Amino acid sequence: MDINAIRQMFPILDQEVNGHPLVYLDSSATSQKPIQVIEAVNDYYRQDNSNVHRGVHTLGTRATDKYEGAREKVRQFINANSAAEVIFTRGTTTSINTVAYGYARANLVAGDEIVITPMEHHSNIIPWQQAAKATGATLKYIPLQKDGTISLVDVKETITDKTKIVAITHMSNVLGTINPVKEIAEIAHAKGAVILIDGAQGAPHMAVNVQELNCDFYAFSGHKMCAPTGIGVLYGKRELLEEMEPVEFGGEMIDFVNLYDSTWKELPWKFEAGTPIIAGAIGLGAAIDFLNQVGMDNILEHDKKLAHYAMEQLSELEGVTIYGPEHRGALVTFNLDDVHPHDTATVLDAEGIAVRAGHHCAQPLMKWLNVTATARASFYLYNTEEDIDRLVAGLLKTKEYFGNVFK
Structure with missing residues (x-):
């Protein structure tokens, strides 16, 4: 990977923030966008702006071709069997809710089990809480190891014959833990359960092959992988999607409407009501x-090197607590002794360094870590070791500012 060439493709990185060159370390929240993506969206609005599927005029045809062409690109990207298994949504949250409402509520009964982990994002907790309340199912948690990983022994003990749904993150947005989702899928299927993988942090950083993973559902967002905000994907095995009822109703998802009843279109449009x-x-x-041009394997290798370098550099600083396992994805979550993470992020911002501070939509995990909030530096293909050096220098200044200088 030619990092300098890649960085030049991201116009937003060429700026100063508070008098310093921008160091963007918040890609787990949202990634920056390369010029190719910006131009593709701009070209659509300049040349092809029209609704899809509905018209026979030239603009409508061009818009439809590009829209459905994007679906095929997603299909290839995750190696789905068919484009019919690729549902466009607003993002990971909508994708998970679609399964929680359209599948879980229709299939769960009192006494059934839903299994998740304490490391999940709120978007992969709350929908299952609500599904459990609505159906009488029980919500169960796979326990975490001390380093923030999960043991397959614990997975086997938690998933039982009563388990009907397993929902787990591919990669934790706080700990950076990369979960063994393929093995977990095998355990779930052996008990007759289906598995949903929250790929919000997985799909941007590693090659995803849904057939190899043998997952039943895979959810991810575009905005964390260089695409615009407001677009996401739900992959589902065709037989499961076909038996599910839509959760939104209106134009475009219908086959025929009469005064008292309606029928739905075939996949994938059954789940895409209204103007998409x-x-x-x-x-x-x-x-x-x-x-694809950069190469997902190259991105994963680059991200892991940055995470390792960041772990090394931050570990050398006195008064820094790092959370999560040694081997991790592209982020480091930490706290400075006696400094609130919001204060840490504020001082870093004054140095032109963007990090995230707070509970990261993972309050149960914060409780498990015995903290109320943390700071998080997350990396992507446009970051460099020099960015991490700037982070370390900023943390030294933060400690000095709050009167607690590193030794």
Whole structure:
């Protein structure tokens, strides 16, 4: 990977913040966008702006071709069997809720079990809490090891014959833990359960092959993988999607409407009511082209090297607590002794360094860590070791500012 060439493709990185060159270390929240994606969205609005599927005029045809072409790019990107298994949504949250409402509530009964982990993002906790309340099912948690990983022994003990759904993150947005989702899927299927993988942090950083993982559902967002905000994907095995009822109703998802009843279109349009996120899907297609050009294996290797380097550098600083396992994805979550993470992030911002501070939509995990909040530096293909050096220098200044200088 030619990092300098890649960085030049991201116009937003060429700026100063508070008098310092920008160091963007918040890609787990949202990634920056390369010029290819910006131009693809701009070209759609300049040249092809029209609704899809509904018209026979030229603009409508061009927009439809680009929209459905993006779906095919997603299919190839995750190696789905069919484009019919690729549902466009607003993002990971909508994708998970679609399964929690359209599948879980229709299939769960009192006494059934839903299994998740304490490291999940709120978007992969609350929908299952609500599904359990609505159906009488029980919500169970796979316990975490001391380093923030999960043991397959614990997975086997937690998933039982009563388990009907397992929902787990591919990669933790706080700990950076990369979960053994393929093995967990095997355990779930052996007990007759289906598995949903929250790929919000997985899909941007590693190659995803849904057939190899043998997952039943895979959810991810475009905005964390160089695409625009407001576009996401729900992959589902065709037989499961076909038996599910839609959760939104209206135009475009119907086959025939009469006064008292209606029938639905075939997949994938059954789940895409109303005018879809056309520009977002086109931008996602352009982002996938860009990521494929760089190479997902190259991105994963680069991200892991940065995470390792960051762990090394931060570990040498006195008064820094790092959370999560040694081997991790592209982020480091930490706290400075006696400094609130919001204060840490504020001082770093004054140095032009963007990090995230707070509970990261993972309050149960914060409780498990015995903290109320943390700071998080997250990396992507445009980050460098020099960015991490700037982070370390900023942390030294933070400690000095609060009167607690490192030895």
